[in-house]
Amino acid sequence: MSPITLITGAAGGLGQAVVARFADIGHTIVAVDLNSDALAACADRHRAGPGGIHVMPADLTDPGAIVDLGDRVHREVGAVDNLLNIAGYLHRGAMADTDVDTWGRTLDVNVTAPFLLTKAFRDDLRTTPRGRIVNCSSISATVGYPLPAYAASKAALSSLTRSLLFDFWGTNTTVNAVAPGAMRTPMVDIANEDKMVAKTPAGRIVTPEDVAATIAFLASDDARGINGTTVTIDGGATAIFSYAQP
Structure with missing residues (x-):
């Protein structure tokens, strides 16, 4: 039986790349997103994968909906092997806004939902x-960023990732995070792409496929020794400066 992989934010720019990657390697996918129409369209593109895809719309800001999601997954699909918390919410505003x-x-989507989903599938x-x-x-979790709600939520998520090691101590489960830089997705203001490219040593911003490949590696047997870390994927941009510089 193929591994069962639950992917939140599956209809988003990064989420679709992650769905495609895991469908290609034969996982059984549980695709979760608030946008049911976009989720159905995503599933139609990948339904022919060898593992199959199960579409489950859910509002991850509702704790009751997460409990219901866990019950439905167990009833209709089975026990989850991989939990990929990709869903995110970005508010473009300074503190005053x-x-x-x-x-x-922002905290509900970016921190509380991954926490509750991990609880739902902990066993x-x-x-x-x-x-x-x-x-x-x-x-934004590790550099100064002009969007404080988003940055604070992602810093909390990275800290949660490290702290969850205690809940899975002595098991075969690892807990990691990825920290993408700018990507060409609906969440990023692509009007500033030239400026972001100019600040990236790799000469380009990363793609959703780049990030999906790293997530697939972290979910593989080859990454069994990597645990409790956040992997930065930004073409080297934050190694020497920040996108957010004036």
Whole structure:
């Protein structure tokens, strides 16, 4: 039986690349997203994969919906081997432009949902022969960034990633995160791409496929020795400076 891999944010720019990557290597995919129409379209493109794809729309800001999702996955698909928390929410605003509701929604999607999803599938991931959790953080977690709600949420997610090691101590499950730089997805203001490329030693911004490949590596047997870390994928940009410089 192929591994069962749950992917949140599956209809987004990065999520679709991750779905494609894991479909290609034969995983059974549980695709989760708030946008049911985009999720169905994504599934149609990859339904022919050898492992199959199960579409499960869900509002990850609702703790009850996450409990229901866990019940449905176990009832209709089975125990999860890989949990890929790709869903994210980005508010384009400085502190003065960020109200408490927006702050809360950012934390709900970017931190609380991965936490609750990990709880929902904890027993699966502790008992599977080789489990993997990969969270999608951001370079904003470690550099100064002009979008404080997003940056704070991603820093919290990277810290959560390290702290979850204690819950999976002594098991075959690893917990890691990726921290992408600028990518050509709907979340990124691509109007500034030339400026971002100029600040990237690799001479280009990364693609969703670059990030998906790293996630697939972290989910592989070859990465069994990597645990509790956040892998930066930004073409070298934050090694020497920040996209967010004036």
